[in-house]
Amino acid sequence: MLGGCGWRYSAAVAGLVAASESSVPRQVFENPVFDPPLTELDRRVYPELEKLGVRPVLCSDAVFLRRLYIDVLGTLPDPAEVEAFLADTNANKRAEWIERALERPEFADYWAMKWGDLLKIKAEFPVNLWPNAAQAYHRWVVESLRNNxxxxxxxxxxxxxxxxxxxxxxxxxxxxxxxxxxxxxxxxxxxxxxxxxxxxxxxxxxxxxxxxxxxxxxxxxxxxxxxxxxxxxxxxxxxxxxxxxxxxxxxxxxxxxxxxxxxxxxxxxxxxxxxxTTPTNAWFATAIANRVWSWLMGRGIAHEPDDLRPDNPPSIPALLRPPGAETVGSKFDLRHLIRLILCSRTWQHSSVASAADLARMEGRFAFYPMRRLDAEVLIDAINKVTGTAELYTSPIHEPFTFVQETKIAVSLPDGSITSPFLELFGRPPRATGMENERSNRPIPAQWMHLLNSSHIQRKIETSPRLAAIVSTGRPPRDIACALYLAALSRPPTEAELVRIEEYARRGVARGRELWNDVLWALLNSDEFVYRH
Amino acid sequence: MKRQPIRRRGGLTRRQALRQGALGAAAIVVGERLAAPARADAPATPPPEAKARSVIQVFLWGGMSHSDTWDPKPDAGHDYTGQFNRVIKTNVDGIVLSDLFPQLARQADKFSIIRGMTHGNNGHETAAYLMQTGHMPGERLAYPSIGAVFALFKGYQAGYKGLIPPYVVLTRPQGRFSEAGFLGSKFKPFATGGDPNAQRFEVEGVIARGISDARQQARRELLGAVNALPQAASDHPELTLSAECRDQAYDLILGEGKAVFDLSKEDPKLRERYGRHTFGQSCLVARRLVEAGVPYVVINYPGGWDTHSNHFQTMQRQCPQLDQGLASLLQDLHDRGLLSTTIVWCCGEFGRTPKVDWQPPWNGGRNHYGKVNSVVVAGGGFKGGCVVGATDKKGEEVVDRPVYPIDLLGSIYELAGIDPDAQLPHPLGYDARVLAPGEAGAKSTGRLKEIM
Structure with a gap:
């Protein structure tokens, strides 16, 4: 089908494509001219950065939106949302979209997953809550978060x-x-x-x-x-x-x-x-402020967030002094705490960093930390992009746990309900309630699975979403653009389109097979697999 | 600042250990172990000399009946034997097996049977945990299984260079407990997926259906071309690590490593001998993996042994396949000179009630029985042709030489040159050991010296 269509570029999305022809990928990820004022949190971080002689660059709009959805909702934005956000000319749009994200229903599901790890919500080994108890516990957590x-x-x-x-x-x-x-x-x-x-x-x-x-x-x-x-x-x-x-x-x-x-x-x-829970109790307010910070910023101010002790000092003491003041001041409103962090420049820093800079500025939050998507978020993202589903099962018979195929992994109530993918990608066993139970460190077997397993392969080959995009008969460039928006939450650059054209010309794969390969490549790119 | 490991159980005085861990005969053995210098100031002792290079564990998930198989009680009466009241002689004088195992009967000189295996735990996941970690399920730490311990001490950190991961499961993981325990996902087994008895053994992540090597290579180049993040942040440590893992994955996907899974390279006659069924061909793959140097291979029997009902039909269907695959594996390992360096052990998490439950809804079934189990061990320093321990006339009680999980696993570790007292890296620095005889409720009667 490629032969018939020329590589025309749809005017509708042309404006979204980075103007530069020269493929400077940094511009995809960073916005060097965006310079919002410092927030209260930033005013505690930036003196440290000035000491190191850095003025961080903020992330691009596309990166911001993807980061917001993944960090706050555990899911990818829809292409329509990406286009709407990128087209939004309001100078205050980031704060507005943060507000909208905090009100979405996925918020409670995603944060309940984190609390589920911490509270060890699991029917079977080793905590043995039993299925209906795990469900009751999870339901209570979700409702608590939903009602703030x-x-x-x-x-x-x-x-x-x-x-x-x-x-x-x-x-x-x-x-x-x-x-x-x-x-x-x-x-x-x-x-x-x-x-x-x-x-x-x-x-x-x-x-x-x-x-x-x-x-x-x-x-x-x-x-x-x-x-x-x-x-x-x-x-x-x-x-x-x-x-x-x-x-x-x-x-x-x-x-x-x-x-x-x-x-x-x-x-x-x-x-x-x-x-x-006395507001003046530093043990309590500091711990939650530090923990929420670490969930969003990849590491605690005092690290690890469940290892607070006098000889483990915070990397930026001002951030925790007065202890968790923001938490107490807002009457323990967790959404407010999250909002403060999201609205800061600090959370919006670019993740593009060299090894040397990272080493020099460790613990100073000069860069947003790159880390692999959580197992649940990753499989949900793959399923969303491909339009496929997943089977989750629990081996406990009485009563038998049946999980409908549309259920997303993030909202699974019980750590015993699982899949081989979740196990392979380091979903925590919910045995200790320690933060470090969750392992997002890559191992080769995970890449074998992403690159080459029948599981992922089948999702791509049978993807109803890809079929729908391809079958519209749209020009190939539009199709590529739609895939980029779906998978990477941004339009492709001109250089990227050219590379896909070059791949098409090699004739290794044609028609739907060609698009299978393109989608496969996007799903296996670090940009997809990593929070960035 | 790194904190000192916290000693939770270590540093016991000998008397404390005796009081906690030792019951009856166990006292002597545990006492011997602790007679070594106190752990805290013990110099790093050289690991025991390794006889075994690799281990193949055949796990019979669900728990196979002992009294219908390797510890037959033909004279116990119909209420006990049901229709299985016939035994056959083996090639070792004095050892008989149920007649469901004619091929193993011809290999009895190569393996020994532990008939005194016991732990008393009747829950699937707790008993499976106990049998594969040697630790008591009530302890607060989730210990790694023996395979993960091998991956730690015999894997990449210990100089293993193979492309195939050091701990492989054919074909599906058990999933009822986290096999890597607190060691984390790096030490989880690599589960092959696929069916080795299929036309092409499609090992998950290694061999993909419908993707030629040329297209695989082209895809890799496409990915390189569109992978924008590392183009922007070329030496970001996270992305460097990601690239390394991806390269290693490609070493298997596009390299020579995957040949080990290609059973078409085997003599068709040999494939027949193993049995053209998933279990038989899994045994053949296990042999190929061991030949390639993989330290630990688990075959999770493709089918359950949890025969509360349909017991006799299930046994008649599955035992011949188990017999064929396991016997052929022992013979083949022996023929290739691999048996002396390869431990093979086979059992489920417990035995089954020797008395048949004829009542509805079971209608002739056998239930969980942690009190008695039989284990087959062979090779890698284990003698063949022996029986360890004995049960009573009905197979309900161990009457001679009880063997506890810690004794069996300790023996396997010792033969493989892994110090059972070695420290495991716990993320919190807890004092966690490969085996811990001092745990509450743990029993031990000592290593299987009689067959080592």
């Missing part, structure tokens, strides 16, 4: 939850801990909400904090795998259990050293939650 529940309330609901694991989602916080002892629970709370690892604590601090979770009971019911989590001050339910503490008033110690008398008249978890 203040973060302090979100955490508090987990900490003080009572009830059935099947009916009260947040009680599963205590069940999703392998070591179900007061110390195990205290460690899990410290890791998730204080961003600290109790292994690095002085030995008595964990014991003092564990006392707050020493009156929790887990009671089975007659329903298979149902358990009631409740406060059990008299230890009637835990009698003979391994965690029965000595009777009578006891002392608990908050991580800041304050000693609290436990008298049995109030659930100690509430006492602890009061302390933890």
């Amino acid at each position: 529940k203040p973060y302090d309330r979100f955490v508090r609901e987990m900490l003080v939850a009572n009830g059935s694991n099947f009916r009260v989602g947040p009680v599963n916080f205590y069940r999703a801990v392998q070591n179900r002892t007061p110390e195990g629970w205290a460690s899990a709370v410290a890791l998730a909400f204080m961003g600290t690892r109790t292994d690095a604590w002085p030995s008595n601090r964990l014991a003092g904090m564990a006392a707050f979770s020493s009156e929790i009971a887990i009671k089975p019911t007659k329903e298979l795998k149902e358990e009631i989590i409740c406060w059990d001050p008299d230890r009637t339910l835990t009698a003979g259990g391994t965690n029965a503490p000595p009777p009578g008033p006891r002392q608990a110690e908050l991580p800041d050293g304050t000693v609290v008398e436990l008298r049995g008249d109030r659930d100690p978890r509430e006492v602890f939650a009061d302390w933890l």
Whole structure:
């Protein structure tokens, strides 16, 4: 079909193609003239950059939109959205599109995936929540995020939850801990909400904090795998259990050293939650500010974000001082925190950097960090571009977990529901709740899969979306343009079109096969596979 | 700043270890192990001398009955044997097998049967974890399976240079627990996918249907031409790493490495001998992989052994294929002089109830039985022609020489020159060892010295 059509260029999209004929790829990724004012966050970062003698360049509009969708929604923008954004002449359009993205339904699904990793929402090994409990827990997380529940309330609901694991989602916080002892629970709370690892604590601090979770009971019911989590001050339910503490008033110690008398008249978890979520508690606000920052910026201000301790200082102390002030000031509005980061120049920096610059400016956020798409986001992106679907299964029989084929990987509620692709690309096992469980480091087997597996090959060959684009009989340049918009969220440059024409002229593949090859190349490009 | 590893279980006093880990006879063995200098200040001991270069693990997912197969109890009565009450002699005096295994019976001098395998765990995933990690499922760390440990100690970090990844699964991963545990995805097995019994064994990611090598090469050039990000940021470390991984992938896709999966290079008669079914041809591929130097190959039996119902029909269908494939593998490895350096071990995660469950809905089925299991081991330093341990007349209790997962895996590690006490790199620097006899509930009666 190529033979019949000349390589005409559609006027409708011509304006979108970078004017330069000389193929300077940097211009695809950067906008050297865009120079918005510094935000409050930038004013804490830029002095550091000035010390290093750099004034960072911001990313191009096309990169901005793709980055926004991937970082905030875990999905790619539609070609129509790309065209609308690129055509938008409003000087304030980036802030407006950030606002729109934060309101979209995918927001809750994507951030629930991150919380699902952290909270270990998984039916089976090793935390063994069981399918309906995992579903209940995930549903509660999604609803909390959708309603923008203040973060302090979100955490508090987990900490003080009572009830059935099947009916009260947040009680599963205590069940999703392998070591179900007061110390195990205290460690899990410290890791998730204080961003600290109790292994690095002085030995008595964990014991003092564990006392707050020493009156929790887990009671089975007659329903298979149902358990009631409740406060059990008299230890009637835990009698003979391994965690029965000595009777009578006891002392608990908050991580800041304050000693609290436990008298049995109030659930100690509430006492602890009061302390933890106090706006002046630096442990709490700093941890979430640092964690959200790391989710968007690729590394924590203090890194890793779940390893806060005095001898692991933040790379830019001003960003965390006063601790998490932005979080507290906004009454723990997580969307607001995300908005502040997205609107900063810092998040909008170009990712194009040399190895030497990266080494010189480590931890200074001078460049947006390149990293491979998360496993779930990557397969969703491939499916979206090709218009195909995926089968996800869980091996647990009772009740059998059936996942409809249209479900996107990002919104899978339960870490046990999976696919070989997700396993290969480093989806976290949800065993520890550690940030570093997720591995986005590439290995050759992943590239073998992307380059050459029947799985990906079949998606391209049977792609209904590609078929629809090709069958319109549009000129080849338009088809190429449509594929670039779909896969890379930008129009091709003239030089890129020429390269595709050269490939077509080689005659290795013709007709649909030619477009299979082009789409294959785009899906295997670093620009597709990496956040950039 | 790098922190010191945190000792969670290590640094036990000998007395503590004895109290925690040792029950009955185990005390002696565990005691011996700890009689070595305390771990904390122990000098790096040289690894034990390796007899085995490679391992082939045949895993019978679901749990194969022991009493219908390698530990037959023909006199236990119909309630126990059902229709399987016949045994056959092997080429070793005194060893009999169920008559479902005539070919293995002719190879009995090459393998030994552990009839005292026991752990008492009746859950599929926990028992599979226990059998393949040697660690107790209740521990808070998710340990890597033995294959991932081989990938760590015998893989690229240890000088392995092969193009084929060091830990290969034929043809599908089990997926019921993360096989690499805390070691991470780098140590996950490479699962071939495809069917080795098909006209062309389409190994996932290596051999693609309908793409000629010429087009593969042309595509690679097209990708290079349109790959804009590295053109803009040529030495970005992330992109450099990506390019390296892609190049390595192409070494297999376009290079010589993939020939190992090409079964058309084998004598058709030999292919027949292995059996023209997925399991038989998987065994043949396993031999080719071992010849190519791959340290650890798993064959996940293509079909389940979880025979709660349809037990007898399933066994009649699957056992002959298992018999043919496994026996041919042992014979072929032996003929090529590879058996002395290749460990072959075969079992499921547990045995099955020796008493048949005739009640509905099972109607003649066998259920999970962690108390007793049989394991076949051969080669790589394991003696053939022996039986280790024994069960009672009905196959319900181990009455002699119980063998625990840690004993079996410890023996395999020792033969392969991997120190079972070696440190595993935990991302948090926890004290994690290849095997840990001190874990709560862990039992041990010692390595399989009688057949090593």
